[in-house]
Amino acid sequence: MSANADAVGLPMEALETPALCLDLDTYERNVERMVEYIVRRNGLGWRPHMKGQKAAPLALKAIAAGALGVTCATLYEAEAMAEAGVNSILIANQVVGEKKLARLARLVRRTPGVIAATDSLAHVRLVQDAAVTAGVEIGLLIEVNVGMNRCGIAPGEATVELAREITAAPGLRLDGLMGWEGHVLAFDDATKQTKIGEAMKALTSTAEACREAGIEIKIVSSSGSGTFRMAAPTEGITEVQAGGGVFSDLNYAKWGLDHDFALTILTRVVSRPTETRVVVDGGFKTMSVQHGLPQPLGLEVKGVLLSAEHGSLELSTPSRQPAVGDLVEFVPGYTDSTVCLHDEMCALRGGKLEAVWTIPGRTGHR
Ligand SMILES: Cc1ncc(COP(=O)(O)O)c(C=O)c1O
Incomplete structure (x- = not known):
């Protein structure tokens, strides 16, 4: 009720x-600032993270303002976004477990623009089984560890090798790479800029290494609300995941937003x-x-x-x-x-x- x-x-x-x-006028101003900087000034796709925003009408508003789709942290968030009519959804997380993988396959059948992250061959095989069983093709981004040391495979040759496996696997499609430089948030501006530069280099040079190996990389996705202003001008990034900046808060302000x-x-x-x-x-x-x-x-x-x-x-x-x-x-x-x-x-x-x-x-x- x-x-x-x-x-x-x-x-x-x-x-x-x-x-x-939510004050809609303030929210809309924040959205406009993100679209202006990410999409118009830097020519990138904006795929705002919905993990903190949650409410599906906010996804539709961001897309109407210029976002190309959304990023989600969980399968359920993605299901809720698809239900609301969002067509392009990145689950920036590893979906595991038989039931969840079957749900992912069903979601992809219904909304083919749903893609998900992976960072290991063991996980790739699980997604592959779910895709083949359901008779669908699941698009994947390889999550590269750009320094945060949470999930993510090492940049360079390890990623290229995983990319090769995905392109050869039935039921799977490699759409690109992602990396989240969340480890830099609390640094002063100068250190942050340096660390973002290092993180983006790890990601974009890995994308180049894949291409040199003959593997197509369409999407190179990164960055959050506390980093996108410094990260977006990087050559080689194609999309930005910053989401919470549409609200902002005391913490984002501390992180320089x-x-x-x-x-x-x-x-x-x-x-x-x-x-x-x-x-x-x-x-x-x-x-x-x-x-x-x-x-x-x-x-x-x-x-x-x-x-x-x-x-x-x-x-x-x-x-x-x-x-x-x-x-x-x-x-x-x-x-x-x-x-x-x-x-x-x-x-x-x-x-x-x-x-x-x-x-x-x-x-x-x-
Ligand atoms: C994968 C990923 N991308 C981007 C972000 C940044 O999200 P936001 O802009 O909402 O802070 C996060 C935050 O934790 C994340 O986990």
């Missing part, structure tokens, strides 16, 4: 709290035990603490403490405002880990509720 669907057309004050709110904050959490004051303490109806089950605490807008605070369903603020100066029942809006520390705490997102324009969107795939599978 939706908490706020009955408030469409009404002002923000009418919302039941806590509520995850200068977009406006489009996503907030709306809460109400439930208690004013002292002249400096304000307690709201949103705690850590509403606002993530991963990568930093949320901050209230328009209030000077000495501290924010989150328990399960209470957010406790210590005002810098004693005040009777805000009073019990008043609204307090927070900017999340990290939008990605906050969105998945909510069942729905309230989309507002000019302070009025325009739509309420379901957030699918919160847990990774359903």
